[in-house]
Amino acid sequence: MPGVAPEAGSPAIAAPSVGAAAASARPAGWDSAIEQFARDYLKDRRTERRWRVFFRLSWLILFVIFTWALASARNHATLPSGPHTALIEVRGEIAADSEASAENLVSALKNAFEESEAKAVVLRINSPGGSPVQAGIVNDEIRRLKALHKKKVYAVVEEVCASGAYYIAVAADEIYTDKASIVGSVGVLMDGFGFTGTMQKLGVERRLMTAGENKGIGDPFSPMTDKQRAYTQAMLDQIHKQFIRVVKEGRGKRLKETPDTFSGLYWNGEEAVKLGLADKFGNLDYVAREVVKAEDVVDYTPKENVAERLAKRFGASIGAGAVRALQNIGGIH
Incomplete structure (x- = not known):
């Protein structure tokens, strides 16, 4: 009844909780089923x-x-089975990430020189050149291995043996070429683009911040100062002198030097032989058969x-x- 409180000492009647009510409403085994499902x-x-x-x-x-x-x-x-000519291909651009990298070529050279059945090593070259660093590493290694193993090395030019490829070729004892092959290009270049005038016309401002006045040298969007140009040219001239020295050491008295020899010009094979840039005409088969006297050719190129x-x-x-x-x-x- 409203307003009537339970008598003192009588037990209080508690309303059932929501959780208890919900639990009582679940089917038997519900909790164990959920637990089993989770497991x-x-x-x-x-x-x-x-x-x-x-x-x-x-x-x-x-x-x-x-x-x-x-x-x-x-x-x-290509496991060697007897006396043979060891072939190493120098193809394409000479660069660190190419097939004609110093890493690949030096590895092949070591295998060829260390094989007792390889009577000589032939470099078959078809390359326009590339990195002077990579070419220099290969040139140095050829000369070292020749002195160590007392084996001859011959370079055979196919289509092109220019610039860095010729840098490698001059380490050989003899260079053979076709009459129409391209040989030479003893020079060094560094190319790029300059967009400063175009940017001014378009109203574009170049915001280049450096620590060091020459840190941005060569940036195509910034003008090159006379000092920077002179520095770059001096560096190229120094590398060119290194190239010239290697050619003179490799070719020796066979080289008939003219004012154009180290100008960056290139010649066909016939003129290259006349100028002492190459020795004779011949292809791989001719060199293996007539010069090395080991007609079987084994390719050591990776x-x-x-x-x-x-x-x-x-x-x-x-x-x-x-x-x-x-x-x-x-x-x-």
């Missing part, structure tokens, strides 16, 4: 994670095995096949997957 879910997640890690590590292992097999196949693709290119292309993604797999070990993410 099963976590188990499935752990199993899924383990399989994901397993497959990623498997791909990584397969990639390593695949790469190792390719490297082994490349190193043993070759990158299609599989290796694919391995390099997908190697980064597979490696990233392996790193993620290793990071996942030890916890669910």
Whole structure:
């Protein structure tokens, strides 16, 4: 009744809680079912994670095995079986990241010189040149290996042997060429573009901040001062002198020097022989047969096949997957 309180000492009547009411409304075994579901879910997640890690590590292992097999196949693709002429190709631009890099060529040179059945080494050249640093490394290594192993080295020019390629060729004992080949170009260049006038016409302001007055030298959007131009030219002249010295040392008295010899000009093979830039006419087969007296030719040039290119292309993604797999070990993410 309204306004009537329970008598003293009589038990209080408590209203049932919402949680208790909800619990009483659940079907029997509901809590255990939820708990079992959670355990099963976590188990499935752990199993899924383990399989994901397993497959990623498997791909990584397969990639390593695949790469190792390719490297082994490349190193043993042309096993010498008797006296032969060792061939090394110098093709394309001479640069650190090209097939004609110093790393590749020096590795091939060492293998060729160390093989007892290789009677001589032939550099077959078809290159317009490239980095003087890379060419200089190869030139130095050829001269070192010749002195160490007492083997002859011959350069055979195909289409072009110019600039940095000729820098390499002069380390050979003799240079053979075709009458129409291009030989020479003993010079150094540094090229680029300047957009300062165009920027002024367009009303574009170049905001270049440096610490050091010459830090921005060569920037195409900034004018080059007379001092910077003179410094750059002096550096090129010094490299040119290094190139000239290497040519003179390599060719010796055979070189018939003229005012144009070191001007950066190039000549066909016929003129190159007359000027002493090359020695004789001949191709690879002629040199192997008539000069080296070992007609069998074994190619020591490192070759990158299609599989290796694919391995390099997908190697980064597979490696990233392996790193993620290793990071996942030890916890669910």
